[in-house]
Structure formats: structure tokens, C-alpha cells
Amino acid sequence: MRFHIHTFGCQMNAGDSRWLARALRARGWEEVESDQAAAHVINTCSVRAKPEEKVASLAGRLAPVVRRNDPERGFVAVGGCVAQQKGAWFLERFPHVRLVFGADGLAGAPGAMQRVADDPAERLSLLDFADGFLSRPAYWEGERVPPQAFVTIMQGCDNYCAYCIVPYVRGRQKSRPSAEILAECRELAAKGAREITLLGQNVNAYGLDPEGDGTGFAGLLRAVTAIPGVDRLRFTTSHPKDLSDEVVAAFGELNNLAPNLHLPMQAGSDRVLRRMGRRYDTARYLSLVEGLRAARPDITLSTDLIVGFPGETEEEFQQTLDLVAHVGFESSFSFKYNDRPGVAAERMEGKVPEEIKADRLARLQALQDELTEASYAARVGAEADVLFEGASRKPDPDGGVSWMGRDPWGRVVNMPSENGTDLTGSIARVTIIEAKKHSLSAKPAGSPW
Known part of the structure; x- marks a missing residue:
């Protein structure tokens, strides 16, 4: 059967989707583009509200796709965090959704998808939590x-x-x-x-x-x-x-x-951190940064940040800006706080108005852009060992083939290859020649290009 997986959210979800794709291919299923698939899996994220809204919208849009590609057996499966949270709702709301599974249901998802494909009347739910890690x-x-x-x-x-x-x-x-x-x-x-x-x-x-x-x-x-x-x-x-x-x-x-670490800070105010239940303060966080840089002076740090947590004042937000600048994060993922069902913060008073959250997020991201730009610009002229992962999504401006890889710090590096040689899987010494907003351009080290 032809299938396609739509993935939202974190690297855990991306890893789960890659595993599920391999498991289905091992059963003889064929992975295809979305418009050609009769079976669709939506692997969902509920950490923030927007991906959750996208899932419901996508589930609705897929109805005519599965009917067109396989009117009798076509179906949609919804997995991951939103499925765990709202699984029964998907089954009630969308007749073409015939399987829902949570994180612990992933191990049984390939078999369940086969059952659903074999029996058009079958509808299954895999939402129970397991007592231990389910091997697969x-x-x-x-x-x-x-x-x-x-x-x-x-x-x-x-x-x-x-x-x-x-x-x-x-x-x-x-x-x-x-x-x-x-x-x-x-x-x-x-x-x-x-x-x-x-x-x-x-x-x-x-x-x-x-x-x-x-x-x-x-x-x-x-x-x-x-x-x-x-x-x-x-x-x-x-x-x-x-x-x-x-x-x-x-x-x-x-x-x-x-030599890079993603270490979520979330806020630069000790009072906000306590309200978040993070169980560390800014002094502890800074001591970790100091220790990491003592152990590995060239380490780069990235982080997660939330603006507009209930009760956050302008002064407390400024403390976040100050700490971000002090640490000098090379990159960050920053978001406006939004209520998630059932969590403690949903019941907290002092909700920050949307327009204030939007303003704070814009100011935080502008600061991060400056830090990222300066860090990337400092790499121009330096050498690095790049592990190439495959062809770059952006074509080489000279008409050749450009290859995308990452340096040891996780930065994306694009480089054309001499004579069109496939660089996938190789580690090559390169010289950085240009810094862009989210990537670096390179040439082979020692090359006169």
C-alpha cells in the first residue's frame, strides 16, 4: 500500500516517523508523495496550540485525497501527542481517520495499519501507556x-x-x-x-x-x-x-x-522560573554555562525560551533579554506562552495580553538574530570538518551540484563539489567563505576557488 507520513514537532517525532516508515517498508508498503498516498499518517505535536490546529486542518484536507487514491481501503492514522490527548475526538470527527495511536502505541502501529488496510471496516485505538520502554x-x-x-x-x-x-x-x-x-x-x-x-x-x-x-x-x-x-x-x-x-x-x-549543546533556559527571571516549576535558578544555569565552556572552550549553546508566561512583568522579560545576551546563544527557539489543557499554568492568574507577548517575542528574536549573525560572521575564513548529508536543497548558483552538511557545531554548510562528486557520507575539511542568515557557504580547504 502507498503511504505518506506528515510530521509535526520535535526531533523525537521525526525519529518516530523515520522508524515507522522503515517498519512499513519492511512490510512491503511503498512510501510516496502525499498526493499519491492512500494511507496517511499524521504524527502530531501538542506542545503548542498552533501545530495542534494544523493537525485538525490537515486531517480534514486529506479526506478527498484518500478517497481518490483508494476509495475502499484508503485511510488516515493520527499518532503522537495530539492523538494521545484527543484520540477519540479524531475517530468521532473524521470517518476516514481509522487509527489513532499515542507515543507508547507506536510499536504496535505498523501491525495496526496493516489490519486497517486489510479490513475497511476496522477502526483501532492504541492509547494505553506502557509500564516500561517498549522495544521495537x-x-x-x-x-x-x-x-x-x-x-x-x-x-x-x-x-x-x-x-x-x-x-x-x-x-x-x-x-x-x-x-x-x-x-x-x-x-x-x-x-x-x-x-x-x-x-x-x-x-x-x-x-x-x-x-x-x-x-x-x-x-x-x-x-x-x-x-x-x-x-x-x-x-x-x-x-x-x-x-x-x-x-x-x-x-x-x-x-x-x-561541541554544541541545546540547553533550554526558558526564562531569565528567577521568579518566573519558580512559577514554571523548572527547579533551577539563573545562578545554577550560568554555573552550567561556565562549566561547559571551561571543559570545551569552543562549545556553542542553543536554547528554548518562552515569553509572556503568566505574571511575567516587563522587568522580568528584560532579565531574559539580558541573560540571553550574556550567555551569547548561537541560536534559540522562542515562543509565546499559550495554555495547554490540564497543565498547572493554565490555572494561573496574570495572563499576559497577546499584543504584549507578540512585542516581547519580536524583541527577543531580533536580539537572537544579532547574536546568530555575529557568530556566523566570525566563522568566515575559518576551517572546519563537515559531514555531508546529501544534496543541498538550494541549487549551486554556477549550475553545478551543491552539497549540504554540518560542521561539528551543528551549523549547516553548503559547498559545491569538484566534478560533481557525490559527497554524501564523507567528512571533508573546508574553508568558510560566506555567512548567511541560517547557513554557511564553503570551499574545499586549500582550494583556489
């Missing part, structure tokens, strides 16, 4: 392994930050057995993956839950970096309260641990 085959056999691969190490979160819906839609934290993680990483490296990213809602807490097998996150990092063929290791996402001294030290001790 990697399905790499016969698949081309990309140069950069993603490995899930845990599921769920135990932090219950006041604004966050993740624990309610992904469940409590469950760590994956370390032996399974290492086996998958070894398989990926043997098949040609040169960079691995470890994924979890809070990777720093890996192994601290009852599902842990005695391996902590720092120990896992050391074990993965020791695997032959793993040239780079990254991980996301981190919670500052769980970032241990051992993990900080690892940045200075493990040469193939990439």
Missing part, C-alpha cells in the same frame, strides 16, 4: 543508513513543568535498556552512519527511573563514543537541573562528542 526492531535491514542517524534512548518525562503537556501525552519517564541502545548504535556505525544523535525528552535523566539498568547518561555517552565508526555524537534534549558534572566533563574528554 530497528528495521535497518535492506535500508540505506544515512550519514546522520537518530537513536531513541528514553520516552516520557517526570518533571511536570507548569506549562508543559509532555508528561500527560508521553507518560512517565522510561529508559531504554543500554544494551539495546549500544547494539543499535553499533549496527548503524557498521552500516555507514558517522554521526549519531541520542533522543529523549530529558536525556540527562537517562537511567534514573525504575526502568534504568544501572547505566547513567555519562556512562552511556562514553560507551557510544567508543564504538568504532562513530565520528560524532550529539544528544537532545537536556534539562538543566539534571545536567551532571560528569556529562559536563565529558565535553572536554570525548573528542567525538560534538
Whole structure:
């Protein structure tokens, strides 16, 4: 059967979608463009309201597509966080939605999709939370392994930050057995993956839950970096309260641990952080930044930020601006606060008017643009080792083929190749020749281009 997966949200969702696609291809299904597919999967995100609204809109628009491509068996499956939150609503609202599954239902989704495809009258719901991490085959056999691969190490979160819906839609934290993680990483490296990213809602807490097998996150990092063929290791996402001294030290001790870290700050006001339930203050956050830069002076940091949290004053927002400038984040993901159903902040007083949130977000993003521009401009003339992932989406201005990769700090680098040589999967020394808004342009190091 021909299928297409629409993915919203975080890297965890992207990794889940890639796994589901491999699992369906292993069953003989064919992955095609959206307008050609009879089976559509919408992998959803409910961290913010806008993606949730997009999901409902997309589900409605897909009805004529599935009817046209397979009037009898065509269907839509809705998975992920919004499905966990509103699964029954999708089944009631859209007759062509015949499967809903949450994060813990993902392992059973390929089989459920086969059942739905085989029986047009079948409608299924996989929304129960599991007691432990549900293992699943990697399905790499016969698949081309990309140069950069993603490995899930845990599921769920135990932090219950006041604004966050993740624990309610992904469940409590469950760590994956370390032996399974290492086996998958070894398989990926043997098949040609040169960079691995470890994924979890809070990777720093890996192994601290009852599902842990005695391996902590720092120990896992050391074990993965020791695997032959793993040239780079990254991980996301981190919670500052769980970032241990051992993990900080690892940045200075493990040469193939990439020198960049996404460390969500969320706000620069201690009062706002307390109301958010983050369980750290700005002094703790800055001490982590100091430790990271002492361990690895060239490390770059990115972050998440929320503006307009209930009760946030202009002075407190200014504290966020000051801290962002002080840390000098190379990039950030910033959002206006919005209520999510059932979380503590939904019931808080002092909601900030929309126009004030919009103004604060614009000012924050303008500051971040300045920081990013300065950081990227400082790279011009420098050399870096770039792992090329494939052809660039933007054509080479001279009519040749341009290739896209990332430097050790995670920046996107585009470079044409001599004689059109395919650079996919190679690591090449380059010289940065131009800084753009969100990427760098390069030439081969030592080249007269």
C-alpha cells in the first residue's frame, strides 16, 4: 500500500516517523508523495496550540485525497501527542481517520495499519501507556543508513513543568535498556552512519527511573563514543537541573562528542522560573554555562525560551533579554506562552495580553538574530570538518551540484563539489567563505576557488 507520513514537532517525532516508515517498508508498503498516498499518517505535536490546529486542518484536507487514491481501503492514522490527548475526538470527527495511536502505541502501529488496510471496516485505538520502554526492531535491514542517524534512548518525562503537556501525552519517564541502545548504535556505525544523535525528552535523566539498568547518561555517552565508526555524537534534549558534572566533563574528554549543546533556559527571571516549576535558578544555569565552556572552550549553546508566561512583568522579560545576551546563544527557539489543557499554568492568574507577548517575542528574536549573525560572521575564513548529508536543497548558483552538511557545531554548510562528486557520507575539511542568515557557504580547504 502507498503511504505518506506528515510530521509535526520535535526531533523525537521525526525519529518516530523515520522508524515507522522503515517498519512499513519492511512490510512491503511503498512510501510516496502525499498526493499519491492512500494511507496517511499524521504524527502530531501538542506542545503548542498552533501545530495542534494544523493537525485538525490537515486531517480534514486529506479526506478527498484518500478517497481518490483508494476509495475502499484508503485511510488516515493520527499518532503522537495530539492523538494521545484527543484520540477519540479524531475517530468521532473524521470517518476516514481509522487509527489513532499515542507515543507508547507506536510499536504496535505498523501491525495496526496493516489490519486497517486489510479490513475497511476496522477502526483501532492504541492509547494505553506502557509500564516500561517498549522495544521495537530497528528495521535497518535492506535500508540505506544515512550519514546522520537518530537513536531513541528514553520516552516520557517526570518533571511536570507548569506549562508543559509532555508528561500527560508521553507518560512517565522510561529508559531504554543500554544494551539495546549500544547494539543499535553499533549496527548503524557498521552500516555507514558517522554521526549519531541520542533522543529523549530529558536525556540527562537517562537511567534514573525504575526502568534504568544501572547505566547513567555519562556512562552511556562514553560507551557510544567508543564504538568504532562513530565520528560524532550529539544528544537532545537536556534539562538543566539534571545536567551532571560528569556529562559536563565529558565535553572536554570525548573528542567525538560534538561541541554544541541545546540547553533550554526558558526564562531569565528567577521568579518566573519558580512559577514554571523548572527547579533551577539563573545562578545554577550560568554555573552550567561556565562549566561547559571551561571543559570545551569552543562549545556553542542553543536554547528554548518562552515569553509572556503568566505574571511575567516587563522587568522580568528584560532579565531574559539580558541573560540571553550574556550567555551569547548561537541560536534559540522562542515562543509565546499559550495554555495547554490540564497543565498547572493554565490555572494561573496574570495572563499576559497577546499584543504584549507578540512585542516581547519580536524583541527577543531580533536580539537572537544579532547574536546568530555575529557568530556566523566570525566563522568566515575559518576551517572546519563537515559531514555531508546529501544534496543541498538550494541549487549551486554556477549550475553545478551543491552539497549540504554540518560542521561539528551543528551549523549547516553548503559547498559545491569538484566534478560533481557525490559527497554524501564523507567528512571533508573546508574553508568558510560566506555567512548567511541560517547557513554557511564553503570551499574545499586549500582550494583556489
